Amino acid sequence: MNINGKEKFEDPLEKVWDSLHDPEILKNIIPGCEELNYQGDGEYEVIMKLGVAAVKGEYTGKVKLDDIEKPYHYILTAQGSGSPGHVDVEMDCKLNELEDEGCELVWDCQADVGGKIAGVGSRVLGGIAKYMAGKFFKDMKSQMKAKA
Amino acid sequence: MTFTGKNIKRKEDYRLLSGNSQFVADMQEPGMAEALFVRSEHAHAKLNKIDISKAENMGGVYSVIIAEHFNGEVDQLPPHSEFTLPQNLIDEINPIIQPCPEDILAKDRVIYVGQPIAIIVADNRYIAEDAAELIEIEYESLPSITDPYKAMEQDVDIIHEQMSSNIQAQFDLSTGNYDQALKDSDNVLKERIKTPRVAANPIETRGILSTYDSRNGKLQVWSSTQVTFMVRKYISKLLGLVEHNVRVVAPDVGGGFGSKCAVYPEEIIIPYLSMKLDRPVRWIEDRMEHLLSTRQSRDQTHDVKVSYNNDGTITGIQDYFVLDNGAYNPLVLTCSYNTAAHLRGVYDIPNFVIGGNCVVTNKAPTIAYRGAGRPEAVFVMDRIIHLVATSLELDPVEVMMKNMIKPEQLPYDSGLIYRDGEKVIYDSGDYPDGLKQALELANYDKFRKEQKKVKSDGSYVGIGISSYVEGTGIGPHEGAIVRLDSSGHVMAFVGSAPHGQSHETTLSQICADEFGLDPEKVTVKAGDTDLIPYGVGTFASRGAVTAGNAVHVASKKLQEKLLAIAGEILEISPSDLEMNDGKVFPRAMQNKYVTLEDLALAAKPGPKCKVPEGMEPGVEATHYFVPPTVTYSSGYHVAIVEVDEETGFVDILKYYVVHDAGKVLNPKIVDGQIQGGVAQGIGAALYEELVYDDNGQLLTGTYMDYLIPTAMEIPDVEMDHQEFLSTRNPMGVKGVGEGGTISPPAAITNAVCDALNPLDIKLNDLPISPSKLRQRIKVAKTS
Numbered sequence: 001m002n003i004n005g006k007e008k009f010e011d012p013l014e015k016v017w018d019s020l021h022d023p024e025i026l027k028n029i030i031p032g033c034e035e036l037n038y039q040g041d042g043e044y045e046v047i048m049k050l051g052v053a054a055v056k057g058e059y060t061g062k063v064k065l066d067d068i069e070k071p072y073h074y075i076l077t078a079q080g081s082g083s084p085g086h087v088d089v090e091m092d093c094k095l096n097e098l099e100d101e102g103c104e105l106v107w108d109c110q111a112d113v114g115g116k117i118a119g120v121g122s123r124v125l126g127g128i129a130k131y132m133a134g135k136f137f138k139d140m141k142s143q144m145k146a147k148a
Numbered sequence: 149m150t151f152t153g154k155n156i157k158r159k160e161d162y163r164l165l166s167g168n169s170q171f172v173a174d175m176q177e178p179g180m181a182e183a184l185f186v187r188s189e190h191a192h193a194k195l196n197k198i199d200i201s202k203a204e205n206m207g208g209v210y211s212v213i214i215a216e217h218f219n220g221e222v223d224q225l226p227p228h229s230e231f232t233l234p235q236n237l238i239d240e241i242n243p244i245i246q247p248c249p250e251d252i253l254a255k256d257r258v259i260y261v262g263q264p265i266a267i268i269v270a271d272n273r274y275i276a277e278d279a280a281e282l283i284e285i286e287y288e289s290l291p292s293i294t295d296p297y298k299a300m301e302q303d304v305d306i307i308h309e310q311m312s313s314n315i316q317a318q319f320d321l322s323t324g325n326y327d328q329a330l331k332d333s334d335n336v337l338k339e340r341i342k343t344p345r346v347a348a349n350p351i352e353t354r355g356i357l358s359t360y361d362s363r364n365g366k367l368q369v370w371s372s373t374q375v376t377f378m379v380r381k382y383i384s385k386l387l388g389l390v391e392h393n394v395r396v397v398a399p400d401v402g403g404g405f406g407s408k409c410a411v412y413p414e415e416i417i418i419p420y421l422s423m424k425l426d427r428p429v430r431w432i433e434d435r436m437e438h439l440l441s442t443r444q445s446r447d448q449t450h451d452v453k454v455s456y457n458n459d460g461t462i463t464g465i466q467d468y469f470v471l472d473n474g475a476y477n478p479l480v481l482t483c484s485y486n487t488a489a490h491l492r493g494v495y496d497i498p499n500f501v502i503g504g505n506c507v508v509t510n511k512a513p514t515i516a517y518r519g520a521g522r523p524e525a526v527f528v529m530d531r532i533i534h535l536v537a538t539s540l541e542l543d544p545v546e547v548m549m550k551n552m553i554k555p556e557q558l559p560y561d562s563g564l565i566y567r568d569g570e571k572v573i574y575d576s577g578d579y580p581d582g583l584k585q586a587l588e589l590a591n592y593d594k595f596r597k598e599q600k601k602v603k604s605d606g607s608y609v610g611i612g613i614s615s616y617v618e619g620t621g622i623g624p625h626e627g628a629i630v631r632l633d634s635s636g637h638v639m640a641f642v643g644s645a646p647h648g649q650s651h652e653t654t655l656s657q658i659c660a661d662e663f664g665l666d667p668e669k670v671t672v673k674a675g676d677t678d679l680i681p682y683g684v685g686t687f688a689s690r691g692a693v694t695a696g697n698a699v700h701v702a703s704k705k706l707q708e709k710l711l712a713i714a715g716e717i718l719e720i721s722p723s724d725l726e727m728n729d730g731k732v733f734p735r736a737m738q739n740k741y742v743t744l745e746d747l748a749l750a751a752k753p754g755p756k757c758k759v760p761e762g763m764e765p766g767v768e769a770t771h772y773f774v775p776p777t778v779t780y781s782s783g784y785h786v787a788i789v790e791v792d793e794e795t796g797f798v799d800i801l802k803y804y805v806v807h808d809a810g811k812v813l814n815p816k817i818v819d820g821q822i823q824g825g826v827a828q829g830i831g832a833a834l835y836e837e838l839v840y841d842d843n844g845q846l847l848t849g850t851y852m853d854y855l856i857p858t859a860m861e862i863p864d865v866e867m868d869h870q871e872f873l874s875t876r877n878p879m880g881v882k883g884v885g886e887g888g889t890i891s892p893p894a895a896i897t898n899a900v901c902d903a904l905n906p907l908d909i910k911l912n913d914l915p916i917s918p919s920k921l922r923q924r925i926k927v928a929k930t931s
Contacts, residue, residue: 083281085189088289112843114261115189119440119849122841 085115191844234569352402445517486521610903620883621693643683689883796922825888
């Protein structure tokens with residue numbers, strides 16, 4: 001499944017970059033995130049509780065940020081598995097400065113799901129993923145405001 | 149009075165309709181534990197680590213088993229030797245078949261989503277489900293192959309290490325001279341025609357209960373299966389048990405349709421666990437598990453080339469097709485060869501080339517499903533008829549009639565060999581007349597006249613036809629033991645295993661006729677390996693033909709013996725005796741009679757025995773009916789549909805079937821088989837498709853996404869019958885179990901195309917979902 005989108009920020013690019021790499025912020029904005037522990041080398045261990053359609057449950061997994069070109073381009077990879085199945089995500093994130101002010105995050109995400117979550121939830125998965133992405137950015141903005 | 153041919157009420161119905169039936173899920177044994185399978189979430193992955201320690205230590209869990217615990221005690225499940233081809237057919241088609249045995253539990257690698265990895269046995273299902281959550285499996289995902297054409301490429305990974313390619317089985321055959329026909333013909337048509345992967349979805353999922361009597365070393369297994377004797381054989385073989393000590397019973401079974409016509413890993417491991425744990429163990433498959441891991445079917449893609457003349461004569465067909473078998477191919481060439489042998493159906497097309505590839509991919513394995521290769525063949529053939537007719541601007545009926553085998557051509561040798569090694573020779577029937585009968589039933593001419601007006605008013609109504617010939621009642625045998633008990637009641641024991649076919653009713657009708665008894669005085673027992681030494685099973689429209697004739701002949705034999713005993717008692721020649729209503733009497737003196745009870749008593753060994761010299765005491769006769777080859781049923785389906793151009797919805801307005809099942813044993817049961825078959829055929833035509841993503845994940849894992857028709861979507865089929873007796877068995881019966889399912893996809897697709905004509909709609913794939921049809925209409929309108 002491929003989903004993608006764009007998100008505009010009023011804050012300067014560097015600040016957005018830092019926020020996207022800040023474990024404290026990430027922990028609060030990743031949907032269903034119960035625990036997020038930095039393991040070093042851009043890698044986190046994560047425990048998430050999520051419900052997709054009728055398939056609810058806990059996933060444990062790893063999230064890794066590969067900074068290709070700081071502060072403009074990074075790739076987030078995530079693998080998680082749990083009783084509802086497994087998720088494999090690769091998300092390409094590009095930050096562009098905007099002419100007037102602020103910046104824009106252009107993201108492109110390839111997600112593969114397996115197990116029950118695919119068999120039962122695939123029909124609604126795209127919609128849920130979009131909803132979660134929207135919530136992620138909304139929460140991120142409010143977190144950034146709170147921190148400022 | 150005879151009972152065959154009459155609408156005797158189904159004996160099975162009282163218990164089924166009053167909640168007194170007994171399916172495996174209804175059964176309880178003292179101390180019974182429940183099993184649960186942990187199945188692969190990945191289509192292809194290494195199993196790096198399976199941690200069962202937490203699950204094992206959970207309260208209420210008796211055992212958690214993974215492959216390494218077998219310690220060589222359980223062998224791999226081989227492809228079923230029952231479905232291998234006879235040598236003369238092998239010599240004819242030179243098949244390539246690569247060994248492809250199946251691990252009972254995945255060892256270090258999984259190759260499809262749903263493959264069993266571990267099994268938990270616990271006090272109850274709730275505990276087992278909770279324990280399953282505690283099993284940690286570390287998968288290392290590997291690339292999966294879901295496209296059979298990709299699987300056949302040279303440089304691709306081979307799924308089974310012991311195979312040299314992913315083409316597990318392959319064959320070619322031809323008759324006539326296709327190349328010459330192609331040169332000599334006016335036109336040629338090339339198409340790709342597909343039938344998707346579907347699931348049979350019996351109302352009862354699979355279920356197994358096993359108990360082990362360690363004192364006597366006896367294993368008793370109840371399984372929701374169509375093939376009790378095969379299950380027994382493989383349990384005995386793979387677990388190293390004396391076959392006599394294994395009893396397999398199919399209690400009431402809620403449908404099978406082919407999906408239970410194979411031995412499953414679960415049927416080996418549940419008995420193994422009941423022995424190992426020395427307690428009854430039961431497993432009931434849940435519905436999601438069923439869609440994921442019960443064998444699926446169809447999934448064929450045909451590339452056809454058809455040569456034909458301007459008058460509608462089809463001169464030749466070349467067809468290369470691929471069957472996507474998924475991870476294993478337990479029935480080997482059964483379905484694919486059926487497709488080849490049935491493709492031309494009722495048509496006399498002398499030049500024919502067909503080649504089939506059975507390809508292994510990372511999906512659930514496939515086996516037979518009602519029709520077993522024939523719905524696929526008929527969809528191809530009848531699309532060809534429709535496309536040829538359309539290209540020549542002829543009515544499809546004209547093309548059908550032009551190419552149909554005429555009654556005077558019977559017996560008709562099609563030039564092929566059937567799966568049983570005998571020549572495909574159609575022996576009885578009248579195909580053009582069957583079609584005529586169907587067209588009259590459907591008021592075809594009248595419809596055609598009215599259609600013009602209705603269409604000019606803006607409604608898209610159409611009519612579509614399909615026909616088939618089906619080899620039914622395949623051997624190698626089925627047997628019956630008929631016995632008179634001391635109370636004068638007749639018992640008939642058969643080796644087949646019914647799952648909705650009404651054996652108890654129709655076989656008692658057959659038996660009753662021989663004794664002049666009411667069928668109520670005959671009890672039929674089936675689906676139990678302890679009843680009779682040899683049995684095959686219920687599949688391939690074979691019950692009435694094989695078990696039916698076995699009962700017929702065994703009853704005759706016993707009737708003769710009873711007359712002989714009566715002759716001794718009455719001191720009169722048996723040829724002067726008659727049997728009716730439980731009594732035997734001299735034809736000339738009907739009040740001087742002996743009853744069946746008297747005869748049962750007189751047959752007991754001992755000084756009072758009245759069995760004539762040279763005969764064994766006892767009142768029992770056995771007959772194994774070995775058919776010379778299959779019987780050829782045929783059918784003609786006509787669908788009238790209306791298409792909503794805006795939404796792409798197809799409404800079936802009328803559905804007609806004319807069917808030849810040879811001698812009809814019980815008209816209501818025959819009609820019921822056809823009506824039910826048509827329902828599944830409509831499902832295949834309009835609703836059903838198992839969809840996998842590129843990673844081999846099943847996306848249609850529930851009935852929200854895998855649509856099956858309900859009573860709301862199924863019209864009352866209007867039916868008529870032909871009754872051309874088969875020449876291949878004493879009763880002249882032909883099979884009817886699958887017929888209804890074979891033609892609806894072709895009839896409905898042709899009707900949809902007819903409704904939309906003159907729009908050139910490409911519909912060579914199923915199902916005709918509203919979104920697909922709407923899209924095709926759009927494309928046709930803009931081109």
